Amino acid sequence: MTMTGFRFDMKTYKKHPLSFLFMLLVWIAAALTAAVFIAVVGYVLIKGIPQLKPSLFAWNYTTDNVSMMPAIITTVEMVGISLLIAAPLGIFCSVYLTEYAKRGNKIVKVVRLTAETLQGIPSIVYGLFGMLCFVTSLKWGYSLLAGCFTVSIMILPLIMRSTEEALKSVPDSYREGSYGLGAGKLRTVFKIVIPSAGNGILAGIILAIGRIIGETAALMYTAGTVAQLPENVFMSGRTLSIHMYQLSREGLHTDDAAATAVILLITVFALNGLAEYIAKKLDKNKL
Amino acid sequence: MPETKISVSGLDLYYSEFHALKNVNIDIAPNEITAFIGPSGCGKSTLLKSLNRMNDLVEGCRITGNVTLDGVDIYKDMEITYLRKNVGMVFQKPNPFPMSIYDNIAYGPRTHGIRRKSDLDDIVEESLKKASIWNEVSDRLKRSALGLSGGQQQRLCIARALAVKPEVILMDEPTSALDPISTMKIEELCCEIKDSYTIVIVTHNMQQATRISDKTAFFLHGEIVEFDETEKLFSTPSDKRTEDYITGRFG
Amino acid sequence: MRKLFDEQLKELNIEMIKMAGQVETAIAGAAEALIKNDITLAKQVMGGDEIVDDMEKKIEHLCLKLLLQQQPVATDLRRVSTALKMTTDLERIGDQAVDIAELTLKIGKTDNVHIPQMAKAVIRMVTDSINAYVNSDEKLANDVMAEDERVDELFVKIRDELIEMAADSREKGKQVGEQAIDLLMVAKYLERIGDHAVNIAEWVIFSVTGVHKNAKII
Numbered sequence: 001m002t003m004t005g006f007r008f009d010m011k012t013y014k015k016h017p018l019s020f021l022f023m024l025l026v027w028i029a030a031a032l033t034a035a036v037f038i039a040v041v042g043y044v045l046i047k048g049i050p051q052l053k054p055s056l057f058a059w060n061y062t063t064d065n066v067s068m069m070p071a072i073i074t075t076v077e078m079v080g081i082s083l084l085i086a087a088p089l090g091i092f093c094s095v096y097l098t099e100y101a102k103r104g105n106k107i108v109k110v111v112r113l114t115a116e117t118l119q120g121i122p123s124i125v126y127g128l129f130g131m132l133c134f135v136t137s138l139k140w141g142y143s144l145l146a147g148c149f150t151v152s153i154m155i156l157p158l159i160m161r162s163t164e165e166a167l168k169s170v171p172d173s174y175r176e177g178s179y180g181l182g183a184g185k186l187r188t189v190f191k192i193v194i195p196s197a198g199n200g201i202l203a204g205i206i207l208a209i210g211r212i213i214g215e216t217a218a219l220m221y222t223a224g225t226v227a228q229l230p231e232n233v234f235m236s237g238r239t240l241s242i243h244m245y246q247l248s249r250e251g252l253h254t255d256d257a258a259a260t261a262v263i264l265l266i267t268v269f270a271l272n273g274l275a276e277y278i279a280k281k282l283d284k285n286k287l
Numbered sequence: 288m289p290e291t292k293i294s295v296s297g298l299d300l301y302y303s304e305f306h307a308l309k310n311v312n313i314d315i316a317p318n319e320i321t322a323f324i325g326p327s328g329c330g331k332s333t334l335l336k337s338l339n340r341m342n343d344l345v346e347g348c349r350i351t352g353n354v355t356l357d358g359v360d361i362y363k364d365m366e367i368t369y370l371r372k373n374v375g376m377v378f379q380k381p382n383p384f385p386m387s388i389y390d391n392i393a394y395g396p397r398t399h400g401i402r403r404k405s406d407l408d409d410i411v412e413e414s415l416k417k418a419s420i421w422n423e424v425s426d427r428l429k430r431s432a433l434g435l436s437g438g439q440q441q442r443l444c445i446a447r448a449l450a451v452k453p454e455v456i457l458m459d460e461p462t463s464a465l466d467p468i469s470t471m472k473i474e475e476l477c478c479e480i481k482d483s484y485t486i487v488i489v490t491h492n493m494q495q496a497t498r499i500s501d502k503t504a505f506f507l508h509g510e511i512v513e514f515d516e517t518e519k520l521f522s523t524p525s526d527k528r529t530e531d532y533i534t535g536r537f538g
Numbered sequence: 539m540r541k542l543f544d545e546q547l548k549e550l551n552i553e554m555i556k557m558a559g560q561v562e563t564a565i566a567g568a569a570e571a572l573i574k575n576d577i578t579l580a581k582q583v584m585g586g587d588e589i590v591d592d593m594e595k596k597i598e599h600l601c602l603k604l605l606l607q608q609q610p611v612a613t614d615l616r617r618v619s620t621a622l623k624m625t626t627d628l629e630r631i632g633d634q635a636v637d638i639a640e641l642t643l644k645i646g647k648t649d650n651v652h653i654p655q656m657a658k659a660v661i662r663m664v665t666d667s668i669n670a671y672v673n674s675d676e677k678l679a680n681d682v683m684a685e686d687e688r689v690d691e692l693f694v695k696i697r698d699e700l701i702e703m704a705a706d707s708r709e710k711g712k713q714v715g716e717q718a719i720d721l722l723m724v725a726k727y728l729e730r731i732g733d734h735a736v737n738i739a740e741w742v743i744f745s746v747t748g749v750h751k752n753a754k755i756i
Contacts, residue, residue: 102346103346171382173378173380173382174382174384174385175344176341176344176376176378176382177378177382177383177384177444177447178384178394179341179344179371180339180341180371180375180376180378180448181371181372181375181394181395181398181447181448181451182367182368182369182370182371182372182395182398182399182451183394183395183398184368187398191394192384195385195386196384196385493611494609497611518756519748519754519756521611521612521615522611522612522615522616522748522756523612523616523747523748523749523756524612529612530612530613533611533612534540534610534611534612534613534614535540535543536540
């Protein structure tokens with residue numbers, strides 16, 4: 001803001017004390033938010049960076065060297081498998097809701113209500129359900145797969161929600177254009193609507209990835225906390241977040257926990273960056 | 288060649304309770320430009336859309352009466368894909384798909400089963416040339432269509448419609464979002480291609496109707512008040528309501 | 539919503555009436571000057587031509603401005619194009635009034651009874667054609683066209699009289715022959731004015747019905 005602009009603003013605000021008060025409030029809110037963010041990130045980085053050492057990235061976890069490498073790999077597997085389950089399901093469900101179902105359809109209402117409710121449930125409840133269903137009833141035990149299914153259910157509403165928004169934001173003129181050329185519904189949806197909504201769908205998926213990476217409660221009761229790399233999907237393993245939780249809980253490796261926090265933070269930043277990059281790239285393709 | 292390309296007889300159309308078209312009868316001649324004019328909400332766009340059954344997409348839309356294309360009832364005896372392949376549509380707002388120029392044009396032919404690259408190449412070039420936009424885009428066919436100007440986008444949409452080799456082209460206020468130069472280009476394009484197509488155009492711009500159309504239909508409250516040679520309608524309309532509308536006394 | 543447009547059309551109408559009035563005065567003056575051999579009046583008529591020319595320019599300007607700004611259609615289009623065509627005829631009528639006035643200076647006194655009759659008929663045709671335009675009166679315009687036949691008959695009659703007069707010139711002297719020819723020209727001018735009045739009437743019919751001389755021109 002230029003000085004003249006600012007002075008002009010002040011002059012205007014002088015005449016409207018309420019506006020001035022509101023502006024002040026807005027500023028304070030913005031400043032506080034930024035301060036909290038900087039404090040958290042700064043704290044994690046200051047505490048964690050000095051603790052980073054190559055041995056933390058060793059292939060094997062031992063009680064002497066609490067390597068986070070197995071946890072990193074497990075996290076990647078967890079994300080991959082969960083997305084494989086949840087993404088197609090969520091996307092197709094949304095396609096049905098927005099493109100196929102008639103307005104005012106009862107099933108639509110039920111599905112939507114369910115999805116919204118699922119979104120509001122605390123993750124520990126998912127964990128409990130996952131344990132009872134996958135771990136106990138299906139007798140999968142604490143395993144990667146049980147964890148994957150649980151988080152899949154958890155991120156399903158998230159993916160559905162963002163996909164629906166993305167599909168809704170595809171202009172009807174695209175659909176009209178496609179129908180006008182004699183294309184049917186299937187072709188219109190798959191060749192025009194979904195690709196056009198790609199951006200928004202991707203954003204939802206990346207949000208979901210973030211959610212999986214940050215999840216602890218739901219995984220503790222389903223995927224377990226074994227620190228070694230699971231050999232197959234029916235074995236227990238721990239993601240980075242759980243790894244960090246375990247380290248700090250045991251109280252012996254708080255420094256390593258801090259280092260893990262740095263890696264988690266970096267991962268999340270990287271993911272956000274990736275999301276933005278892909279979004280931009282898609283936008284560029286469009287323009 | 289038959290004297291009538293599209294024949295509408297006794298057409299009534301309802302949007303739920305709203306009676307949008309009332310007993311519409313009109314014969315549209317081949318290789319001519321027919322303009323639909325009238326105030327907003329008079330039913331001209333609705334009739335245009337019912338000529339290639341775009342109203343099917345609207346919930347609560349009910350139609351009675353007959354619309355025939357070359358004598359075949361389009362609502363009863365014609366596959367909708369076939370109908371829309373033969374009766375193309377250009378919309379009010381340019382709506383190129385968010386894909387490359389090439390893919391935009393090739394979308395229609397691909398929909399109708401043309402897969403060979405060389406065939407598609409030919410169709411793309413031919414369509415773009417017909418739509419007088421080839422010179423402007425031939426060096427960037429792989430670039431996104433959304434990077435074109437509004438006028439170029441609209442001509443691209445016309446090219447896209449031409450690519451499926453239709454016989455009739457419906458245009459719903461195709462220049463209302465464009466600047467005068469782009470508008471002129473589209474009007475010229477219409478006149479250039481009308482020898483090979485039957486064009487029906489909805490327009491709010493009466494000068495445009497006088498410039499490019501052979502016949503004009505004036506709509507009011509869901510009815511066709513007058514349908515005549517454009518020159519006749521704009522110089523000596525027979526109906527007082529037409530006169531009042533085109534001279535700007537209402538609407 | 540078409541206030542400006544209507545105002546412009548009204549202005550055009552007023553200018554048309556003004557010009558018509560000026561032209562009517564001119565032919566009435568020319569006829570009176572001829573009949574009464576009034577040199578002053580004849581000169582006055584000759585001086586008035588400039589006013590008619592200026593009025594024609596003004597009306598042309600108004601019409602072109604209307605075409606440019608309003609792109610008139612239907613009745614408006616016919617009205618403006620009719621005005622544009624009519625001014626040309628009015629201007630020609632004005633010119634012919636001047637021609638008659640110029641001849642008056644040479645002719646001197648005349649005792650032909652049919653020329654005043656013809657002049658009267660022609661003046662009425664012009665007045666009626668203008669009134670037909672102002673009131674969009676198709677019937678009156680048709681009357682004007684019918685009246686032209688009577689004027690043509692009168693012209694033939696006058697012509698015959700003047701041929702005899704010219705034939706007498708051998709005995710009565712060259713001057714009589716000269717006067718006969720000048721009077722014939724006056725009659726011809728009057729006949730031409732009648733034709734212009736018919737033209738105006740035809741455009742008035744176009745303005746009302748969209749048909750010009752039984753043909754659709756648009």
